[in-house]
Structures are given as C-alpha cells and as structure tokens.
Amino acid sequence: MEQKNIMKYCKCGCGQEIIDNNYTNKQFVNFHQNRGRKFPTEFGRKISKTLKGHHVSDETRKKISDSLKGHSYSSCYYRNS
Ligand SMILES: [Zn+2]
Numbered sequence: 001m002e003q004k005n006i007m008k009y010c011k012c013g014c015g016q017e018i019i020d021n022n023y024t025n026k027q028f029v030n031f032h033q034n035r036g037r038k039f040p041t042e043f044g045r046k047i048s049k050t051l052k053g054h055h056v057s058d059e060t061r062k063k064i065s066d067s068l069k070g071h072s073y074s075s076c077y078y079r080n081s
Contacts, residue, residue, distance in 0.1 A: 008018045011027045012035040020026045027033070056064070 010016045010018055010029040010032050012032040016029045018026050
C-alpha cells in the first residue's frame, strides 16, 4: 500500500514543516498548538498566585539586608586596611 507524506507548515507561524504520514490532519508541530493562545483564566490565576508566592516577606528582606550589611562591612574593612 502506498503511503503518501503530506508536507505542511506549522500554523503557529514558526515555519517548521509538519510531516503528517498518518492522515491525522495535524496543523501544528508538537506542542505548538498552544502558542499564541491566551491562557485559560484559571491557569492565569494559578500563575499570578505563584508569582505572589515569590513575594519576599519583610522578615526575609531584613535577613537579606543584614547579610548584605555584613558583606559591605567586610569590604569596607578591606578597603580601609
Ligand atoms: Zn510552530
């Protein structure tokens, strides 16, 4: 039985060729189907929640600040000596 390969280009606009030899009517290279699409609202909410989780608390800021102070002290020490 003759198998015919259909050459197509990915619809996301990346210019990659799709070799569709199973007549699956693929329109995108693997994983390109989500490109250019807006995230579903729920997914967007999850992302913003994750980003908020990255917010540094005041306590952490203080710790970072203290450790930086320690560094600047030692660099001052070396500069003055
Ligand atoms: Zn693509």
